[in-house]
């Protein structure tokens with residue numbers, strides 16, 4: 001199976017459209033979405049409509065999705081994120097609200113595991129360090145683990161199969177061959193495809209991934225999109241100016 005992997009779309013329809021059309025060229029069999037579909041950006045309903053229509057979709061919610069449906073305190077967020085959550089609450093369709101209410105922040109399938117942040121704290125913890133990866137390994141049954149939340153394309157795996165040595169890296173568009181256990185199943189590896197709608201690694205192109213479960217490979221792609229168009233929509237919606245500016249800087 002070939003999966004298109006997306007995360008942290010954040011209501012950015014232009015970025016979402018760009019990555020979906022890029023990934024569709026690979027004849028994707030199914031889709032993985034690691035949460036934070038809404039928040040920050042100006043098109044929550046259009047993004048949810050596109051994602052809900054994806055075939056064989058495995059999807060979880062993120063902290064912004066939960067805040068929009070009033071299941072996470074606003075105190076958790078900075079002033080810009082909070083303003084966008086409140087704006088999105090007033091914009092979200094009843095149908096899309098019901099969809100978000102049906103999502104969990106962690107999901108295990110026969111082929112992989114999803115957690116927005118980490119398996120032990122899927123809503124809040126950012127998976128950023130080798131020690132965090134090691135601590136979360138016992139909590140996962142099905143590898144690889146796909147995460148989002150940090151908005152950065154990242155890989156964590158044990159180096160040379162040694163559970164005391166973790167290989168952790170930013171991912172570019174090089175195809176990674178993921179580790180396997182002796183019986184042929186997938187060994188521990190955590191993958192973040194980066195953020196579709198608000199990249200924070202100072203590369204302002206939309207990020208996404210492609211997972212081939214037969215070959216055991218994962219590859220990140222960066223896709224240009226109409227940043228100025230999204231900035232104009234953010235301003236027209238009355239969302240904070242900072243949310244428009246940061247898109248151009250990839251931060």
Ligand SMILES: [Fe+2]
Nearest residue numbers: 008036062149
């Ligand atoms: Fe996010």
